[in-house]
Amino acid sequence: MFESKSGIFLIAGIGFFGLAFLSNAVVPAMMYRHLPEKPVADLVNPNVRYQFEDLAQRYPDEFKAAFATEQDPVPTDPQEAAKWYSTKCAEALSMGRKIYTGEGCWHCHSQFVRPVSNEDRRYGPVSKSWEYQNELQRPVMFGTRRVGPDLSREGGRRSSDWHAVHFFRPKTLSPTSPMPEYPWLFDGSPDKPNKRGLALMIYVQWLGSWLESYPYYEDYEPTKIEKPIAEAE
Amino acid sequence: MPTATDSPRHEHLVIERLVFWYFAAALGYMLISMVAGIIMGLQLLSWNPLPALEHLSPGRWRMVHTNAIAYGFLANGFLGMLHWVVPRLSLRPVLDKRLSYFIFAAWQIVVLSTAVGLILGEAQGLEWGETPVWIDPLAQVGLLLVAFDFGYPIIKVKGPMYVTLWYFLAALVWTFLTYAMGNFIPQYCVSGSAAGAVGGLFIHDLVGLFVTPLGWGMMYYFVPILLKRPMWSHGLSLVGFWGLAFFYPLQGIHHFLYTPIPMFLQYGAVLSTIALEFVVLTVIINFVGTLRGTGMACLSNLPLRYFYTGITFYFLTCLQCALQTTMTFQALIHFTDWVVGHAHMVMFGVFSMWQLGMMVYLVPRLLKTEWYSEKWCYWHYWASAGGLCVMAGDLILGGLFQGWSWAALQPWEKSIEVSIPFWAVRIAAGAVMFWAQLLFAYNLFKTWQKSPLRTGEETLPHVAPATM
Numbered sequence: 001m002f003e004s005k006s007g008i009f010l011i012a013g014i015g016f017f018g019l020a021f022l023s024n025a026v027v028p029a030m031m032y033r034h035l036p037e038k039p040v041a042d043l044v045n046p047n048v049r050y051q052f053e054d055l056a057q058r059y060p061d062e063f064k065a066a067f068a069t070e071q072d073p074v075p076t077d078p079q080e081a082a083k084w085y086s087t088k089c090a091e092a093l094s095m096g097r098k099i100y101t102g103e104g105c106w107h108c109h110s111q112f113v114r115p116v117s118n119e120d121r122r123y124g125p126v127s128k129s130w131e132y133q134n135e136l137q138r139p140v141m142f143g144t145r146r147v148g149p150d151l152s153r154e155g156g157r158r159s160s161d162w163h164a165v166h167f168f169r170p171k172t173l174s175p176t177s178p179m180p181e182y183p184w185l186f187d188g189s190p191d192k193p194n195k196r197g198l199a200l201m202i203y204v205q206w207l208g209s210w211l212e213s214y215p216y217y218e219d220y221e222p223t224k225i226e227k228p229i230a231e232a233e
Numbered sequence: 234m235p236t237a238t239d240s241p242r243h244e245h246l247v248i249e250r251l252v253f254w255y256f257a258a259a260l261g262y263m264l265i266s267m268v269a270g271i272i273m274g275l276q277l278l279s280w281n282p283l284p285a286l287e288h289l290s291p292g293r294w295r296m297v298h299t300n301a302i303a304y305g306f307l308a309n310g311f312l313g314m315l316h317w318v319v320p321r322l323s324l325r326p327v328l329d330k331r332l333s334y335f336i337f338a339a340w341q342i343v344v345l346s347t348a349v350g351l352i353l354g355e356a357q358g359l360e361w362g363e364t365p366v367w368i369d370p371l372a373q374v375g376l377l378l379v380a381f382d383f384g385y386p387i388i389k390v391k392g393p394m395y396v397t398l399w400y401f402l403a404a405l406v407w408t409f410l411t412y413a414m415g416n417f418i419p420q421y422c423v424s425g426s427a428a429g430a431v432g433g434l435f436i437h438d439l440v441g442l443f444v445t446p447l448g449w450g451m452m453y454y455f456v457p458i459l460l461k462r463p464m465w466s467h468g469l470s471l472v473g474f475w476g477l478a479f480f481y482p483l484q485g486i487h488h489f490l491y492t493p494i495p496m497f498l499q500y501g502a503v504l505s506t507i508a509l510e511f512v513v514l515t516v517i518i519n520f521v522g523t524l525r526g527t528g529m530a531c532l533s534n535l536p537l538r539y540f541y542t543g544i545t546f547y548f549l550t551c552l553q554c555a556l557q558t559t560m561t562f563q564a565l566i567h568f569t570d571w572v573v574g575h576a577h578m579v580m581f582g583v584f585s586m587w588q589l590g591m592m593v594y595l596v597p598r599l600l601k602t603e604w605y606s607e608k609w610c611y612w613h614y615w616a617s618a619g620g621l622c623v624m625a626g627d628l629i630l631g632g633l634f635q636g637w638s639w640a641a642l643q644p645w646e647k648s649i650e651v652s653i654p655f656w657a658v659r660i661a662a663g664a665v666m667f668w669a670q671l672l673f674a675y676n677l678f679k680t681w682q683k684s685p686l687r688t689g690e691e692t693l694p695h696v697a698p699a700t701m
Binding site: 003009011014025031035103106114117122129133134139141142144174184 | 276277278279281285286287290291292293295296354355356357358359360362387388390393394399402403405406407410411414418419420421423424425426427428429430431432433434438442471474475478479482483485486489491492493494495498501502563564565567568569570572573636639640641642645646649650
């Protein structure tokens with residue numbers, strides 16, 4: 001049996017693989033069956049909605065070009081408008097996740113806070129299972145390496161302006177940061193994010209928005225740059 | 234058993250041209266992967282000379298780095314090796330020679346389109362499974378064809394099979410299943426922590442059930458041939474194979490300790506990792522035992538030197554595994570460069586060294602001529618092995634400093650500051666390794682240029698250099 005073709009094919013090849021799949025993959029899936037996966041539309045909570053509308057005010061022209069096109073403008077009726085914002089926000093979140101994956105952000109930024117190594121003091125509450133049971137964690141973004149800090153509680157800590165400048169040229173805000181620059185998320189300057197830039201910003205602002213403790217204002221560092229929004233207002 | 238006179242001739246069994254093509258393709262991807270690694274390494278030091286353009290983004294090229302090694306270098310090298318070993322061991326050609334040529338072309342298309350997809354920003358969010366979702370079904374069909382092509386001669390073997398074929402037969406099944414599991418289930422079926430468990434299983438099985446069995450099968454084939462003696466203990470070969478087959482797939486979750494994945498599953502993965510270390514020890518003992526009394530062969534025989542260097546690194550990585558998957562170690566080293574150092578030791582120190590050693594051995598036989606420069610082969614060995622030692626040691630040490638700096642709640646910038654010297658040493662070691670592969674590729678090119686197959690001179694009888 002141990003040296004025969006059928007033994008190797010059936011027991012080692014299929015049997016042991018199946019056993020491992022059963023114990024390591026099916027068991028956790030069964031254990032979390034009381035936490036059904038949430039679709040993106042259900043992930044738009046008031047925190048992230050606030051951030052999305054904030055983007056609309058900070059970058060009115062860019063937001064209009066990206067989301068409120070002539071074919072699909074913001075409805076005038078307030079109730080319809082609220083629905084419109086939620087739908088567009090969900091769309092932006094999906095796109096943001098795609099960019100976050102495609103640019104490989106997750107290879108340098110993890111998305112889980114461990115119960116060890118003082119991580120709850122640096123980042124916030126330790127990660128729980130239910131936080132990951134949603135469409136934007138498919139495949140899950142636990143991460144693999146932290147060249148930069150964990151981002152699972154990043155939303156609301158910094159303004160979207162900060163993120164815009166940081167994506168455009170990280171060294172402007174963190175002089176020693178090894179993070180690459182992402183100018184293709186903008187039309188030439190950090191105050192002109194394109195659709196991809198806006199989507200990535202809302203995705204980052206979404207991270208941790210499901211927690212009551214969002215945002216961590218006590219850890220909030222005021223940005224050192226002049227906000228373009230000041231002129232816009 | 235067929236007698237020596239009616240057993241099929243080597244030239245009817247092995248498509249030598251295809252073996253050589255696979256090796257050439259593998260080396261090409263190795264160079265691409267290393268360029269990508271160097272871009273990312275320079276980025277960490279803020280020395281990246283490339284302009285900030287979308288398609289040159291280090292974040293995307295970092296994925297090219299890992300995928301080109303796994304699917305470009307290792308997979309191509311292994312396919313070439315299978316074309317040499319499987320027909321010679323089973324005494325039967327592969328299922329269909331046209332299918333073999335088709336697989337070669339199809340696999341290059343899969344790997345190239347993966348690279349293009351990654352550069353265009355189409356990655357899937359799964360480590361080593363970044364292959365864009367529209368390529369996954371294609372790769373899956375390719376793996377099925379590979380399983381048929383090589384599985385056929387193996388299945389046709391009468392009676393008990395040699396160790397190498399156990400590993401290869403299992404690997405053909407496992408690779409297909411692993412790829413399917415990793416690329417489809419977390420993308421379409423489950424999410425959250427359960428998907429994390431599948432993802433862990435995938436990255437682990439890809440090393441353990443695709444690369445490792447093919448690598449060990451290769452060692453069980455070439456080491457006895459080079460030493461002109463059988464393996465020390467058949468019993469230990471059995472323990473090694475079945476131990477690996479049982480324990481290896483059970484460990485996926487040890488990549489995600491302290492996550493919301495249920496704790497008892499995490500402990501199970503840790504225990505099985507430690508158990509595997511004992512199995513690995515039996516394999517190492519078997520190979521060291523095979524060497525008994527002829528240890529000097531490791532110095533005088535160049536391919537053997539690559540092989541035993543890899544075996545030593547394998548022992549070290551597995552010992553490291555058993556320690557680093559404990560919860561105590563994980564608290565400190567998870568997410569640090571320790572893991573990166575460990576990964577380089579496995580993928581380059583073990584499996585790349587084995588494949589390069591195999592190429593050193595097979596290329597003169599494929600091209601019917603000696604290496605253009607044997608001296609360059611020695612240079613390649615020392616620069617590869619030495620560079621890897623420095624890189625892995627440096628990253629492992631650097632990881633400890635990063636972990637301590639985080640646990641001490643130092644500002645984030647401090648952990649970057651403390652990493653800079655380690656990253657600088659890493660790029661130097663990487664440059665040496667890159668130079669070594671360039672030299673190897675150039676040596677291969679020059680050897681090909683003087684090959685009688687190309688110059689059309691009278692084909693010499695089988696060349697078997699005394700020292701190699």
